[in-house]
Amino acid sequence: MKLLGSVQSIHHFIILHGLVVLLFAYQYKAQSPGASSSSASSLNALLQDYAYRALVRPHTGVIYPGNVPSNLTGIGIAAVRLRSGSLRRKGIIFNEFEIPTGLIVQPYVRRLVLVYHNLGNWSSFYYPLPGYTYLTPVLGLLAYDATNLSATNLPELSMVVSESFISINFTNATHVLSGTDARCVWFDVNGSPDFQQLVSINTCSTYRLGHFSIVVNSSEIAPSPVPSLPPGPVPSPGGSKSSNSKAWKIAGGVVGGLVALAALTLIVYYIRQRKNKKVAQLEQHADAGVSLQTARVGNTQIPVASGTRTLPVLENELVA
Template identity: 50%
Template sequence: MEHAHGFLPFIALLLIVPLVEVQAQSPSTSIGTARALDTLLQDYAYRAFDQPLTGVIYDGQVPSYLSGIKIAALRLRSGSMRRRGVESYKEFEIPMGVIERPYVKRLALVYQNLGNWSSLFYDLPGYSFLTPMLGLLAYDAMNISATNLPELYILAKGRPISIQFTDVGTVPIGSTAQCVSFDLNGLPRFEALMSRNVCLTNVQGHFSIVVKSGSGSHTPPAPVLAPMPIPRPGPTVKEESKVWGIAGPVIGGFAAFVFWGLILVFLVRYKRKKNMAQMEHESEHGVPLQVVNMGVVRLPAAAATRTGPELEHREVP
């Protein structure tokens, strides 16, 4: 069942991708495709970790069929993020007081810049993007080889997280730019800009600046999608624990069997060797036979018997 759940987002992705151009005209976002993309990008972002240092940003590489998307990963101690925050993580500024739920000892913040793929994965009817879609998602980072991890929920309890976009298109005359954020369920939320290129958020998600369509905005042309191959997810921590839960007793029982078998063989050989040594000792140090002289020859002779022979019938015929 665990493997089946791991494959579902990618199976959904394969079914949806060939129909992206049709769905671009649909009133809803391709949330199944976007969630599958998050799972895939988490895997590739974690591959950038090679004996990772805490607080260091590692840029990842996406597969060639997603050229144009940028990713990065930042590994932090939970307490460090809460006490000090992160002054600069790409376009994001994370203040003090940000917490995660459920609690983990170490977490990783995965950064996404979807570039000209933004409108394909986050369709917003009636609006055009002035910036690429940026993503900030948190995951457990105790096992950096893990895949298909669920997102953690992060919350800025004090100052909000700031997003300073660096590539903002021109706002058409008469139009008003807005911040838009998508939560993990694909629901959009609109907020006012703090300045020309700054948006604020208290939670994780995907963020961009948009204007209403029909104003001559410069939304970049969307790339042509090729079907995404299904990556083979590695075993989860839960699956590995199940395997070791079964293999552990079997290996332990076999080792105990071999150990006691060796002990038994050693005892048998020791007993046999001891008996042989005792027999040799008796043969070399036993009671010697008496020797008698017969002429010039000395011959061994048995000792006299204690009881002399008696006739069975005393009467002699």
């Protein structure tokens, strides 16, 4: 019974260990950056932080390119600080974005920072679009308060167009658009797409900030994105060599742990088997009893106690 209880306890421990491993793997997968609104929002917050780092004693209206972490190589960012009143009166051309006059910032801030994103080869990773192929990288333009250039996790400001639309000129898309039914796509804060017709062969228009690209139905073109930046190492947090290496390490650790646990179980089982076998042998000897010497008295064989080393001595012999 003890052996059976021990084996059952080990079996339960193995099941519990497997459940813990599965839970850990699920949490690891859930926490990995990927195509979701939470990962895109996290990316926006991270790029805002790194874009603000480029604004060291900035001059108003000057564009400052920023640097991204090494694990996001391939993404381009830039920032420009502006006065809200000046932006409303004059507008600005910021890389591919042309902001017209009359644009109003909500809520009102005296100074703001426009942060530019070019997601390059990461476009389909952070903004997946099943059934469509990206003809251009996803470009983003977001606005933040410029009161504190050391602040992080700032809320995004909204912009209201009062006169004409914001234009996005995808200059690198001209050579891939001919003969295709391409469309503009805008992604809201939840990552939901909104499709619109092109204004011209490579230009989209919008009345709001966010992320934009030009896409085409995958059946009309080979599914290969056309990044604006030269291809290079793009260690994706969810699908790169580094993440694959981590995944393999985790899988190896899990398999190794299970193998070690199985070996330990066999060892414990073997030791308990040997111990129980010895106990059974001792109990068998005890049940059989110890044979006594016998002697024949007449026609009867009767047990006789063995002789003792110390012979009995009469009491009077002990008297001196």
